[in-house]
Amino acid sequence: KTAAVYKRRRSCYAENSEGGFRVCGSGSAGKEDRGMESEKRRGERLRRSGLKCTPRRKDVLRILEQNSQPVTAERIFMALKEEGTGISLSTVYRILEALAEKGLVLKISSAESDGALFVLNRRVHRHYMVCLGCHKMLPVDECPLGDLEKKLERETGFAVTGHRLEIYGYCRECQKARSKTNSH
Structure with a gap:
């Protein structure tokens, strides 16, 4: 079971038509290697920004990396929940606020949407x-x-x-x- 969760955590997630997330890719060895490189890069980004590198912070960054569109904290929470990650919605919000404060994530407040949207700051x-x-x-x-x-x-x-x-x-x-x- 641990190996299956491990592989899923390195897969790609895409939003489906029902507003949930679906897993893309098979988690093959090549993809796992790229996932490991990406995980190291996430850890480096966190450390460079002065944040402690925790598994949950890296999980939130990973979900944001896999979405080109800004997403809500609730969507991030649901994606993590669907892959079996034990995290609360309030923890997702705290992580997003810390990432936004350090400039790793952009927080988009919109009067037209319910709550804030978050997108990875790709410096673009x-x-x-x-x-x-x-x-x-x-x-x-x-x-x-x-x-x-x-x-x-x-x-x-x-x-x-x-x-x-x-x-x-x-x-x-x-x-x-x-x-x-x-x-x-």
């Missing part, structure tokens, strides 16, 4: 379009605020350290669904 500057229908988050390819930041710094002397932009609306699929609903 990114903004999102948020669908109000299905809550899908689509990355924006360019940053329209770079020139504005420079202008504000020049004009006001304000030292800009960062920004975040979220654009709200409806994705194509939700627009189609809304138009069908409104036409009936």
